[in-house]
Amino acid sequence: MQPQFFNVINDELRGSEKSHTVTNPRTEDELWACPVATNEDFEDAVAAAQKAFLTWGKSTVAERQTTLVKMAEVIKEHAGELADILSKETGKSAILAGIDVQASIAQCLYYSKTALEDEVQYEDEHQRVVATHVPLGVVAAIAPWNFPMILSNLKVVSSLITGNCVIVKPSPFTPYAVMKWCELSRGILPPGVFQVLNGGADLGALMTLHPGIAKISFTGTIATGKRVMAACAKTLKKVTLELAGNDACIVCPDADLDKTIPSVASGGFFNAGQVCVASKRIYVHESIYDEFLDRLVAEVEKSYSVQEDANAPSVFGPLDNKMQFDVVKGIIEDCRTNGYNIVKGGSTATASKTGKGFWLEPTIVSKPPEDSWLVKEEQFGPILPILSWSDEDDVIRRSNLANAGLGASVYSKDLAQAERIARRLESGSVWINQFERPNFGAFFGGMKDSGFGGEMGKQGLLSYSYTQALHFPK
Ligand code: NAD
Numbered sequence: 401m402q403p404q405f406f407n408v409i410n411d412e413l414r415g416s417e418k419s420h421t422v423t424n425p426r427t428e429d430e431l432w433a434c435p436v437a438t439n440e441d442f443e444d445a446v447a448a449a450q451k452a453f454l455t456w457g458k459s460t461v462a463e464r465q466t467t468l469v470k471m472a473e474v475i476k477e478h479a480g481e482l483a484d485i486l487s488k489e490t491g492k493s494a495i496l497a498g499i500d501v502q503a504s505i506a507q508c509l510y511y512s513k514t515a516l517e518d519e520v521q522y523e524d525e526h527q528r529v530v531a532t533h534v535p536l537g538v539v540a541a542i543a544p545w546n547f548p549m550i551l552s553n554l555k556v557v558s559s560l561i562t563g564n565c566v567i568v569k570p571s572p573f574t575p576y577a578v579m580k581w582c583e584l585s586r587g588i589l590p591p592g593v594f595q596v597l598n599g600g601a602d603l604g605a606l607m608t609l610h611p612g613i614a615k616i617s618f619t620g621t622i623a624t625g626k627r628v629m630a631a632c633a634k635t636l637k638k639v640t641l642e643l644a645g646n647d648a649c650i651v652c653p654d655a656d657l658d659k660t661i662p663s664v665a666s667g668g669f670f671n672a673g674q675v676c677v678a679s680k681r682i683y684v685h686e687s688i689y690d691e692f693l694d695r696l697v698a699e700v701e702k703s704y705s706v707q708e709d710a711n712a713p714s715v716f717g718p719l720d721n722k723m724q725f726d727v728v729k730g731i732i733e734d735c736r737t738n739g740y741n742i743v744k745g746g747s748t749a750t751a752s753k754t755g756k757g758f759w760l761e762p763t764i765v766s767k768p769p770e771d772s773w774l775v776k777e778e779q780f781g782p783i784l785p786i787l788s789w790s791d792e793d794d795v796i797r798r799s800n801l802a803n804a805g806l807g808a809s810v811y812s813k814d815l816a817q818a819e820r821i822a823r824r825l826e827s828g829s830v831w832i833n834q835f836e837r838p839n840f841g842a843f844f845g846g847m848k849d850s851g852f853g854g855e856m857g858k859q860g861l862l863s864y865s866y867t868q869a870l871h872f873p874k
Pocket residue numbers: 542543544545546547551569570571572599600601602603604605606608619620621622624625627628642643644645675676677778780806846851
């Protein structure tokens with residue numbers, strides 16, 4: 401039987417006169433009809449959330465923690481079904497889709513044990529000032545397509561544990577798993593506390609303007625993030641922007657290449673490079689450049705080939721959608737037109753044996769100019785520039801682009817040198833001798849153009865709350 405999908409409003413399942421389908425990027429099969437929320441659906445969801453907030457906003461942390469455990473149980477119970485839907489809508493292998501679902505369970509459980517506590521901020525013989533954390537109201541969570549469950553789940557659980565109600569809008573490229581998850585979660589929370597609406601930029605824009613919404617938590621491109629922030633200014637909404645990164649990866653002359661090469665290959669080609677913190681520009685010390693390049697090409701050939709079977713044990717995959725497929729093909733074409741040294745890959749033809757799907761083979765480009773499209777902009781796909789460096793100050797300056805504020809990595813056996821470089825990189829997270837993997841417990845946010853505020857860890861919950869100072873006399 402074909403699965404069915406619904407907007408979830410006030411715990412009711414709603415269809416719509418308008419629907420769209422998503423193309424499975426692995427096979428180009430058309431998937432299932434997905435209802436597009438109308439303006440009326442959106443207004444109803446906001447009204448239901450506002451009503452629910454009157455009681456949910458007063459719930460205790462212990463009550464919210466219990467519900468997060470139940471949310472984790474529901475995902476666990478339906479993990480196979482959710483991963484299967486997610487694999488089809490994203491084109492991810494079963495392994496990769498499983499990671500998205502399992503990490504969502506872990507995230508629910510992490511936040512079921514992590515909450516903001518009251519804190520004495522100041523005390524003397526006359527007064528005591530206590531900081532407490534008050535929910536904001538209704539949060540709208542606007543998500544991208546690359547990790548649909550994890551990224552929506554993060555916003556949902558952060559909202560819930562802090563006492564907010566949340567309406568999640570997944571990307572129209574990947575709406576299904578998130579809609580099914582919300583449908584399956586009905587009954588755990590009071591109606592109106594957790595709702596889902598499917599729609600595109602129009603619905604997202606409406607959310608950013610609605611006076612009944614207190615906060616937008618947005619993950620996506622820098623360009624859309626700027627639009628979101630401008631729109632939110634009209635009603636002074638709280639805003640968190642998790643935006644693109646153009647992550648630099650610096651390989652020092654003493655790096656342990658046996659460990660560094662597989663790690664850099666994962667950093668660049670895991671999920672075909674469609675990771676916000678993927679390694680997007682590799683800076684290798686000139687003294688080891690040739691050996692590094694040869695060995696990286698061999699590693700990528702061995703471990704990141706196109707495998708059409710979704711059950712093959714692969715963490716490589718197709719581009720998620722035709723739009724992104726065309727963007728990455730444009731970057732490859734630009735490298736070819738400009739005569740850059742493509743040492744692996746370089747074809748813009750669909751790389752699957754069937755000729756179907758948004759597949760591109762992994763591509764490696766040696767020393768393209770610093771002002772090339774591939775180096776200056778986030779590629780978000782399986783094409784990696786390998787650059788060289790010889791002076792520490794110079795490589796740090798080249799790494800610190802305005803759009804490179806999200807993540808970075810440094811490889812060196814000399815941990816003092818690695819830490820010295822890491823502390824000078826203008827990025828929200830820096831990984832040493834490992835590729836970029838966010839950690840539930842660690843605050844995650846971008847510097848400069850890569851974001852505004854952040855999420856994850858205990859600190860991430862502050863952006864889902866007002867901090868109220870209570871001044872007590874003594
Ligand atoms: P996008 O900006 O095109 O869309 C993101 C979401 O915003 C979608 O749900 C979309 O429908 C919605 N939207 C579009 N226009 C809107 C508007 N005017 N107002 C409100 N909402 C609007 O991004 P994308 O292509 O889906 O995602 C890929 C990008 O996301 C990459 O640049 C990647 O680096 C970034 N990303 C960042 C993080 C992070 O945590 N920093 C994580 C994952 C992805």
